[in-house]
Amino acid sequence: MPCPPHPVSRRAALLSALAAVSPWALVQGKARAAAAPLEWPTRPLKIIVGFPAGSSPDITARTFAEPLSKALGQPVIVDNKVGAGGNIGADALAKARDGHTIGLMINGNLTIAKLLNPALSYDPLKDLAPLSLVGTSPLILTAPLNQPGVPATGSAHAFFAAARNGGDTWSYGTPGVGTVGHIGTELLKSRSAINPVHVPYPGYAQVANAMLGGQLQLALLPPALALAQVRAGKLRAIGLTSAGRSPLAPDLPSLSEAGVRDFSLEIWNAFAAPAGMPPSVRARLAALIGEIARSQEVRSKLFQQGWQTVGSSPEGLANRIQADTVLLGAVIAMRAIRAE
Missing domain, CATH: 3.40.190.150 (Bordetella uptake gene, domain 1)
Known part of the structure; x- marks a missing residue:
């Protein structure tokens, strides 16, 4: 049979x-x-x-x-x-x-x-x-300012090295299963050899609050929310998910510049x-x-x-x-x- x-x-x-x-x-x-x-x-x-x-x-x-x-x-x-x-x-x-x-x-x-x-x-x-x-808009890979094992002024390369060392002891947040933030981070994991655990939240605002509280180590956030927290000195921007730089955040590098090859994602x-x-x-x-x-x-x-x-x-x-x-x-x- x-x-x-x-x-x-x-x-x-x-x-x-x-x-x-x-x-x-x-x-x-x-x-x-x-x-x-x-x-x-x-x-x-x-x-x-x-x-x-x-x-x-x-x-x-x-x-x-x-x-x-x-x-x-x-x-x-x-x-x-x-x-x-x-x-x-x-x-x-x-x-x-x-x-x-x-x-x-x-x-x-x-x-x-x-x-x-x-x-x-x-x-x-x-x-x-x-x-x-x-x-269209890229998302911004965002992280807390002070993380164990991550140099405060380190590069995106240093962040990914720390994330790989952290393995599944790190976690990332999204607005829910099946959202672009969720699927996009799973794509990022496959392209960068990191392995944080997914934690879903009701929305992006709650994800940002969880990072501020130290419950999460990273998240892909929309530019308006991410940049407001970065400019306020509360969170750190690692890079953009777009293939290149964006006029929405011209000072931020793309993740491809940080060594994440063949990665491009937009909402x-x-x-x-x-x-x-x-x-x-x-x-x-x-x-x-x-x-x-x-x-x-x-x-x-x-x-x-x-x-x-x-x-x-x-x-x-x-x-x-x-x-x-x-x-x-x-x-x-x-x-x-x-x-x-």
Whole structure:
């Protein structure tokens, strides 16, 4: 009797299939999309955000709401559907059938959600259509100022040497299992030969507080939070997760400069639509969103929020979705990560 396929083999097969998905097919969405109405929009446009009011995705969505309203001649309403790391909002977007609903999504909702939880009620590659990648940002590898075995003024190389010596007596914090901070640190572990233990927290603020209290030895934090603590003299920045230096923190080296080879990771946010939205409506929205993102006023606002502006085409976002799904999916398979 033949043996059933090993779970890792099934995951590897899934990743191979994802790598072969055509970005253009992702942009086109489902074949069932109806023809666009002669006049659109005929009612207010809704932007679903899977995070609470005041969160980074919410602030970004509201930054676009006013200029979108002016361009469309209709009110634009931000609808916060909170929970499950943004997946409740993404599921609501996938099920929207009114032709007047889009969503502001983060990385995971458009890439690895189904890999982390095969029982998820929506499939980001089938049920959502990319509109525009609007902002990207590196994370910052951050550590306490005073750590045993780590020179106070030492280099990033000295930090990694201490981390390797610390082994699993060190720990790192994230906002939860399956987040980019979690998967990204597991990728960092595989590329730098360090082995800290994962400790999940409700959010990044609690992670920073745990480092301040000495419960954690490292964490990947968003720039706004990390730099505030670094400038206040409370935490130490080791390096950026981007491939090179970033204008968001121009004085900080990338981790590749610290000897972590082939390591590049960013968080990002993007607009998506239900796959069933008429293609011509999606095309109009994508063009408007990209134009708004690239305007000087919105570029400045996004930079202040900690984002490097992109304003891509749907094809550009589809390519990013595909690349990140393969990169992060490989870590999920390697580490057997599953959403809790």
